[in-house]
Amino acid sequence: MKKGDYVYVQGGFIVDKAGKKEAEEALEVWKEAVKKRESLPPATAPAAKKLFFLYAHPCGDVLVAKGKMKASKLAEVRRTLQRGGIPKEPPSIFEKGVERLAITAARIRKPVFDAKTMRQYFWFDHDDTVEDGLNCRILPAKVLKVVGANALVSTPLGLRNVNISMLGKARKGDLMTVHYDYACERISQKDFEQLWKVKK
Secondary structure (H helix, E strand, O other): OOOOOEEEEEOOEEEEEEOHHHHHHHHHHHHHHHHOOOOOOOOOHHHHHHHHHHHHHHHHHHHHHOOOOOHHHHHHHHHHHHOOOOOOOOHHHHHHHHHHHHHHHHHHOOOOOOHHHHHHHHHHHHHHHOOOOOOOOEEEEEEEEEEOOEEEEEEOOEEEEEEOOOOOOOOOOOEEEEEOOEEEEEOOHHHHHHHHHHHO
């Protein structure tokens, strides 16, 4: 490895070397994806947009604290998700998240707003791009107890009390992903076990 080499990085480690042509193509895809980040394919836009917001909104409190987002806008996004709806705001209100998602999309050669791309980014790539590496992590979680709109869950980093209001009804034993103090989505036993090993 020498200065000027192109590489793929994940988790703060170089995982593979890339040829110049391959790297330049990936960078072009990334640049184009960033330019078109508002253009979601009509057939997949609603589900993809909702999934993006379910994972991205917990970081909104940090953006509000930094003056980069209005508290009222974040509150509206959360109210819409709690009602089972899709926020009307563009994903770019979480600009850094969309940019980083585009980098993942270019690396795995998938559309930006694709469920596989989003899970790759949020489940595996996201943790290494945030300032708060302890709390701003996507973790697998198992519900131990439900009390109203909250649940006590077990995660690889210990117990956590999370808001489950955006997932509808939940019960003991349910498996999900969590980000800060919010449940993001339900996951399979296989995904839960894989994420538990990675995040432990």
